[in-house]
Amino acid sequence: MAEEFEEGPPRVLAGVDGSAASRGAAEWAAAEAHRRGWPLFLVHALAMPLVMSVYAGPTRFPPSDELTAQGRHVLDEVSDHVRRLVPEMRSETVLALEEPPLALLRRARAGDLVVLGSRGLGPLRSAVESSAGVRLTARSPCPVVVVPGREGTRGPVRPRRIVVGVDGSEDSRRALRAALEQAARVPEGSVVVVHSWQVPLPFDPGPDGGEEWTPPGSQLDRRSQEMVSDMLERVSEDATERVGVSVLRTGDDAVSALIGAAEDADLLVVGSRGRGSVRGLLLGSVSQGVMHASPVPVMVLPHRTHGKA
Numbered sequence: 001m002a003e004e005f006e007e008g009p010p011r012v013l014a015g016v017d018g019s020a021a022s023r024g025a026a027e028w029a030a031a032e033a034h035r036r037g038w039p040l041f042l043v044h045a046l047a048m049p050l051v052m053s054v055y056a057g058p059t060r061f062p063p064s065d066e067l068t069a070q071g072r073h074v075l076d077e078v079s080d081h082v083r084r085l086v087p088e089m090r091s092e093t094v095l096a097l098e099e100p101p102l103a104l105l106r107r108a109r110a111g112d113l114v115v116l117g118s119r120g121l122g123p124l125r126s127a128v129e130s131s132a133g134v135r136l137t138a139r140s141p142c143p144v145v146v147v148p149g150r151e152g153t154r155g156p157v158r159p160r161r162i163v164v165g166v167d168g169s170e171d172s173r174r175a176l177r178a179a180l181e182q183a184a185r186v187p188e189g190s191v192v193v194v195h196s197w198q199v200p201l202p203f204d205p206g207p208d209g210g211e212e213w214t215p216p217g218s219q220l221d222r223r224s225q226e227m228v229s230d231m232l233e234r235v236s237e238d239a240t241e242r243v244g245v246s247v248l249r250t251g252d253d254a255v256s257a258l259i260g261a262a263e264d265a266d267l268l269v270v271g272s273r274g275r276g277s278v279r280g281l282l283l284g285s286v287s288q289g290v291m292h293a294s295p296v297p298v299m300v301l302p303h304r305t306h307g308k309a
Contacts, residue, residue: 011112012039031086039091048063113142159182175269195248
């Protein structure tokens with residue numbers, strides 16, 4: 001059992017808690033780890049409380065033998081299950097003392113991928129819907145994939161059709177690149193680029209006021225087309241040139257547009273932040289909205305303030 005992570009090659013980390021939702025997330029994580037040729041780390045958090053001491057400082061309360069045995073049973077059961085699905089996959093298990101979000105945050109590196117279910121049991125219950133789950137997605141140094149519960153959803157599949165939301169921001173440009181790279185990993189992979197715009201009232205003719213007036217919808221659609229084309233040109237690489245790309249530009253709100261496009265997709269990709277009034281929040285409202293409502297797994301790219309996007 002691995003206890004600490006040192007610097008090294010990338011891995012897929014999956015949070016498990018014994019629930020059906022976390023099992024589904026582990027299945028998706030195992031399939032993705034196999035596609036990428038990365039090892040899988042299954043992380044179960046015991047969520048032991050902190051004990052404050054004047055002399056020793058904060059320390060974790062040690063788990064009982066019963067709790068430890070129960071945690072190891074959860075890990076062994078999920079590990080055996082995913083090994084049956086993907087026998088050739090490399091995997092390890094981690095029994096952590098911290099709360100679930102912290103257990104994953106402390107072990108994730110910039111090159112990794114974190115996977116968790118949208119619903120769970122105990123401390124992980126409703127992980128995405130809680131503030132702790134949102135902080136995990138917003139603070140993670142690497143992409144986080146949230147896999148919806150099993151009810152009414154498909155099992156792990158090859159993500160052939162991928163929907164990505166763009167708004168011209170650096171975060172969405174990185175999301176677009178990630179979507180193209182993800183689609184390039186499978187035969188006949190395709191990407192649907194979604195950009196949503198809302199007609200503002202009153203109409204703003206432009207920063208200098210010198211543009212010839214056109215109907216607001218027409219002008220916003222033209223700007224949308226130019227923005228999406230520019231982003232695609234900037235992120236295109238030889239490795240992704242064979243990926244089929246289609247574009248959906250719409251005046252619907254961003255969450256509705258993305259959820260609608262994802263109904264027959266395999267994966268939805270968004271940046272953790274974007275433009276507008278939500279820019280300063282821990283996690284953008286669009287990202288939170290699609291995480292709650294998406295029928296397919298959602299990949300959220302971390303926010304980067306510097307370095308290569």
